Amino acid sequence: MSKKALEIKELKREFKMGSETVRALKGITFDVEPGEFVTIMGSSGSGKTTLLNILGCLDKPTIGDYFLDGVDIKKLNRDELAQLRNHKIGFVFQAYNLLARTSALENVELPLLYNKEISVSERRDRAMHALEAVKLENRFDHMPNQLSGGQQQRVAIARALVNEPVMILADEATGNLDSRTSYEIMALMQELNSTQGKTIVFVTHEPDIAAFSSRTIQLRDGIIQKDTKNENPRSAKEMLAALPVTDDYNI
Amino acid sequence: MNFSNLFRIAYRALLRNKLRAFLTMLGIIIGVASVIAMVAIGQGSKQSIHDQLSSMGTNMLTVQPASNLNGGVRIAGTSFQTLTSKDIDALKNHPQYITELSPSVSSKGQAINGALNWPTTMTGVSPEYLDIRKLSVKDGIPFTQNDVLTSAKVCLIGQTVIDNIFPNGENPIGKIIRFGHIPFQIIGVLSPKGFNTFGQDQDDILIAPYTTVQKRILATIYYSNIYASAASEDVTDQAVQEMTDKLRASHRLRDSEDNDFTVRTQQELIATLSSTSGLLTVLLTVVAGISLVIGGIGIMNIMYVSVTERTKEIGLRMSIGARGKDILLQFLMEAILISITGGVIGVLLGFLSTQIVTLTLGWPTIISQSSVVLSFVVCAVTGIFFGYYPAQKASRLDPIEALRYE
Numbered sequence: 001m002s003k004k005a006l007e008i009k010e011l012k013r014e015f016k017m018g019s020e021t022v023r024a025l026k027g028i029t030f031d032v033e034p035g036e037f038v039t040i041m042g043s044s045g046s047g048k049t050t051l052l053n054i055l056g057c058l059d060k061p062t063i064g065d066y067f068l069d070g071v072d073i074k075k076l077n078r079d080e081l082a083q084l085r086n087h088k089i090g091f092v093f094q095a096y097n098l099l100a101r102t103s104a105l106e107n108v109e110l111p112l113l114y115n116k117e118i119s120v121s122e123r124r125d126r127a128m129h130a131l132e133a134v135k136l137e138n139r140f141d142h143m144p145n146q147l148s149g150g151q152q153q154r155v156a157i158a159r160a161l162v163n164e165p166v167m168i169l170a171d172e173a174t175g176n177l178d179s180r181t182s183y184e185i186m187a188l189m190q191e192l193n194s195t196q197g198k199t200i201v202f203v204t205h206e207p208d209i210a211a212f213s214s215r216t217i218q219l220r221d222g223i224i225q226k227d228t229k230n231e232n233p234r235s236a237k238e239m240l241a242a243l244p245v246t247d248d249y250n251i
Numbered sequence: 252m253n254f255s256n257l258f259r260i261a262y263r264a265l266l267r268n269k270l271r272a273f274l275t276m277l278g279i280i281i282g283v284a285s286v287i288a289m290v291a292i293g294q295g296s297k298q299s300i301h302d303q304l305s306s307m308g309t310n311m312l313t314v315q316p317a318s319n320l321n322g323g324v325r326i327a328g329t330s331f332q333t334l335t336s337k338d339i340d341a342l343k344n345h346p347q348y349i350t351e352l353s354p355s356v357s358s359k360g361q362a363i364n365g366a367l368n369w370p371t372t373m374t375g376v377s378p379e380y381l382d383i384r385k386l387s388v389k390d391g392i393p394f395t396q397n398d399v400l401t402s403a404k405v406c407l408i409g410q411t412v413i414d415n416i417f418p419n420g421e422n423p424i425g426k427i428i429r430f431g432h433i434p435f436q437i438i439g440v441l442s443p444k445g446f447n448t449f450g451q452d453q454d455d456i457l458i459a460p461y462t463t464v465q466k467r468i469l470a471t472i473y474y475s476n477i478y479a480s481a482a483s484e485d486v487t488d489q490a491v492q493e494m495t496d497k498l499r500a501s502h503r504l505r506d507s508e509d510n511d512f513t514v515r516t517q518q519e520l521i522a523t524l525s526s527t528s529g530l531l532t533v534l535l536t537v538v539a540g541i542s543l544v545i546g547g548i549g550i551m552n553i554m555y556v557s558v559t560e561r562t563k564e565i566g567l568r569m570s571i572g573a574r575g576k577d578i579l580l581q582f583l584m585e586a587i588l589i590s591i592t593g594g595v596i597g598v599l600l601g602f603l604s605t606q607i608v609t610l611t612l613g614w615p616t617i618i619s620q621s622s623v624v625l626s627f628v629v630c631a632v633t634g635i636f637f638g639y640y641p642a643q644k645a646s647r648l649d650p651i652e653a654l655r656y657e
Binding site: 053056058059078079082083085086087091093097099100101102106110111113114115116120159163 | 253255256259260263266267268563564566567568569570571572573574575576577650651654
């Protein structure tokens with residue numbers, strides 16, 4: 001049997017707030033197979049953000065297990081977690097989090113700077129390659145402020161791809177974008193998922209976005225309320241084509 | 252993470268904020284430039300003070316006959332006669348640290364010009380004496396070795412004597428005066444030296460060849476003193492040793508016997524000199540220290556602001572795989588780059604401002620290598636020292652909170 005992208009078993013996360021204990025996650029179990037496109041949904045306070053932090057190896061569970069690509073993160077220290085993030089996770093944030101006054105190419109190169117096995121020329125090649133994957137190779141020398149929101153998010157996706165991660169972890173990645181641009185991003189995500197077999201975990205609170213994924217996990221009050229396979233995900237490309245064409249914007 | 256990546260990260264981060272990086276550097280730039288300029292000015296004035304003090308003859312040595320026991324009676328050194336031409340010959344034999352030598356004999360008496368007379372001292376010396384005592388001849392010429400050989404009746408005259416026996420401003424050169432019964436022709440006038448620290452008038456003097464004074468006035472073969480100059484002020488002690496050894500040999504003293512002479516140096520002048528320059532050095536070091544500390548605090552301040560302002564960037568870097576150590580080294584590297592670049596610019600500016608000071612104000616300046624090296628090293632250390640704290644703060648941020656920071 002093939003290795004799972006991630007395995008979560010009876011995961012709990014509690015925070016101490018003064019004398020009170022807040023139980024943000026109350027026992028969550030699920031697996032993600034390689035090549036799946038999972039959306040995690042939930043309203044605010046559902047434990048979505050806590051789960052995201054744990055999935056992203058930024059935080060550790062209080063109780064329970066989390067295996068990312070077969071690695072038990074409970075056994076890792078701060079530095080080893082950083083290393084793991086560098087090698088196995090590609091983050092895409094709501095606010096893009098690109099470095100200002102830094103070219104698209106250099107932004108994409110950033111994760112590779114923290115990987116000492118990668119040479120200067122390889123770094124450049126891989127970053128260019130990742131920019132090609134998001135169709136921004138001719139904008140490689142643009143600064144973030146010279147790019148539109150959608151383009152900035154595509155640079156961020158390229159940055160998430162560049163280290164060839166086990167999983168792309170997107171946090172409300174379309175939250176700052178209008179619907180057309182959101183569809184573009186989702187179309188890109190779907191393409192990466194279907195043609196390149198990238199595992200994508202997409203945290204969102206918009207049901208609209210969840211419809212593009214092959215599986216939706218619904219969180220509520222720190223437990224999984226629903227875990228549904230979506231046999232017929234909507235195609236973002238078709239949605240995009242169906243939108244009226246505007247003059248002021250072209251892909 | 253390897254060094255070139257680290258350097259690249261820090262370098263790019265600094266380029267992103269060129270103006271701020273420059274403003275941060277400014278403290279260091281001004282600090283280093285002022286240190287270099289100040290030390291250069293300090294060294295320059297130290298050198299000129301040194302030159303002035305040397306003009307008093309800091310490397311001068313004097314040999315006097317010492318008091319000695321003679322059949323149980325202590326005899327005063329000055330009346331004890333031990334120094335002769337044999338000693339001069341011994342001292343002149345392959346000198347190592349001694350450059351110039353002059354015997355000296357002196358006689359008190361009246362200088363007489365017609366109806367005017369003045370009590371003064373005639374000192375008999377060799378031509379080297381003028382060099383040793385840093386005396387110079389203002390008008391006329393000094394006497395020569397030939398005058399010494401012929402015991403010529405020529406003399407150099409001090410300003411005080413001129414004032415008293417040539418009160419009407421006549422030119423004394425070529426005039427014949429009498430000292431005691433002996434007529435002397437004045438061939439030169441000494442530049443005035445004023446009073447020395449003991450209140451002695453150094454211009455109340457006549458200088459003649461020592462042979463003349465010995466044979467024509469005192470009828471003696473002994474010298475009252477021997478003057479010598481050491482090769483430099485720094486080898487004074489060696490010169491003293493050399494003279495002592497040679498004179499002991501010349502006087503055939505046994506090991507058990509005490510010296511029958513004393514070699515004196517200008518310790519007091521040397522002490523003055525070193526205390527003056529010591530004080531300058533301390534002052535400049537303090538100023539240098541203060542300005543670099545201020546520069547360093549500037550760096551720390553900006554690095555703190557920078558860490559706070561770039562919290563989100565730090566969070567991002569951590570989320571994509573930067574370890575705490577990587578963040579620490581990045582910020583430390585930025586601080587060091589700032590301080591070293593500031594140091595380089597500061598050194599250049601220091602050179603430039605030193606040149607400007609010399610050209611416009613005409614102050615003597617000497618740029619010392621050690622001040623350049625020192626301020627540069629202090630810069631780098633300052634960068635590390637003051638950069639470490641903010642960098643450590645950055646490295647300890649929690650990536651989750653840092654990412655959410657607005």
